[in-house]
C-alpha cells in the first residue's frame with residue numbers, strides 16, 4: 093500500500109536542526125534506554141525508520157561496531173544531517189526511505205527502531221507490514237510514539253492545535269491498544285504497551301487559547317510556564333514487538349526492470365566511478381581516492397587484457413551496477429568492485445550480475461573465485477554466503493577490515509545462468525532479462 097500522501101511528501105522538517113527537540117526528546121537517558129531495549133549483539137543488523145538527525149542510529153552504530161545499521165527518513169534534510177554526523181562510521185548507512193517502502197530485502201534485519209514517527213502516518217498498517225517484511229522471523233521491533241491516552245476526541249484537537257504551528261501535516265495520535273492491534277494483525281507478538289507522560293513546553297498563547305476553546309486544558313494539563321509560553325503533557329507509548337511470522341523470504345512481487353549488462357567501455361568511466369564512490373561513502377579507507385581507484389581508471393589493462401572481465405549494468409540510460417573479475421593464476425580469479433545502486437539493492441540485480449560474472453569466469457577456464465568484502469556489512473556477507481561462497485579468512489583493504497570468501501565454480505552454475513537468459517555479449521549491449529532472486533549490497537574492495 094502506498095501512503096506517501098501529498099501531506100507527507102510536503103512534511104516540514106521541524107526536528108533535524110531544532111535544538112529544543114534534541115534537548116527534550118533525544119536525551120542521553122533516551123539514547124541509553126533505546127540501546128538497552130534494542131539489545132544489539134555483534135553481527136546483527138538494525139534499521140532505524142524515520143531516523144531524523146540519526147541520533148539513535150549513530151548511538152547504535154557506535155555502541156555496537158560489529159552491527160550494520162541502516163537509517164532511513166523521508167526527508168532529505170534529515171538524511172543529510174544524519175550522513176554528516178555519521179561520517180567515518182563504517183557500519184552505518186543513511187538514505188532516503190519511506191516507512192511503507194523500505195529499500196531492504198525481505199527478512200533481512202534483526203532489529204527495527206520506529207521512534208516518534210507513527211504519529212506522522214495516516215495509514216500505519218502499511219508501515220507495520222513493511223517493518224514485518226524486513227524483520228527476520230524472531231526479529232525485534234522497538235516502537236515508541238506520542239499517543240492518545242486521553243478521551244478519544246482529544247487526539248484530533250491536539251492535531252489541529254499542531255497544525256497552527258506547522259501546517260505541513262496532521263498528526264495521528266493513535267490509542268495504545270489500536271497500535272498493538274495493528275501490529276498483531278501484521279504478524280507481531282506485542283509486549284503490553286507502556287505509557288508515560290512527557291512535557292511539551294512549546295505552546296504559544298494562541299495555541300493555548302485554541303485548547304481552551306475546545307475544553308482540552310484539563311486533560312492535557314495546560315499550564316503557563318512563562319509569559320507567552322505554555323506547557324502541556326503529552327503521552328508516550330512504547331511497544332516491544334517480536335516478528336512472529338516465518339515469512340516467505342523470496343522477494344515480493346515487484347516490477348523488476350530488466351537490466352542490460354555490457355562489457356566495460358571507457359565512455360562509462362565517470363558514471364562507473366560515481367557509482368563506486370557512492371557505494372563506499374562513509375568508509376574510512378586509509379588511502380587516497382587515487383590509490384583506491386587505480387584499477388578502475390585502468391579497467392582495460394587490469395581486467396580485460398588480463399583475460400578477466402568487467403561488466404556494467406544499465407537500466408535505461410542509467411548505470412546501476414558494476415563488477416568484474418581479475419585473473420590471478422590459471423584457474424583462480426578475484427571478484428572485485430561489485431556495486432549496485434543503493435536504492436536497487438535487495439531486488440535481484442546483484443544476483444544477476446554475480447551469476448553472469450560466474451558464468452563468464454567458468455567459460456574462460458576459471459574454476460575458483462575469491463573476493464574480499466567489508467566485515468561490517470552483514471547483509472553483503474549474507475549475500476555471498478547465500479550464493480555458495482565460503483569464508484576463507486580475514487584481511488584488510490587499507491584501513492577496512494575484510495572477510496575473504498572463496499567459491500569453487502561448477503558447470504551447473506553456468507547452465508543456470510544461461511537458462512535464465514543471462515547471456516550478455518558485450519557490445520552491442522543486450523538485455524539479459526528480468527529475474528527475481530535477491531540481490532545484494534555492494535562490497536568494499
Ligand SMILES: C[S@@+](CC[C@H](N)C(=O)[O-])C[C@H]1O[C@@H](n2cnc3c(N)ncnc32)[C@H](O)[C@@H]1O
Pocket residue numbers: 100103107117118141142143144145147148164165166167170189190191192206207208209212213
Ligand atoms: C519527530 S522526528 C523523530 C526522529 C527520531 N526518530 C527520533 O526519535 O528522534 C520524526 C521523523 O520521522 C520522519 N518521517 C515522517 N513520516 C515518515 C515516513 N512516512 N517515512 C519515513 N520517515 C518519516 C520525519 O521526516 C522525521 O525526521
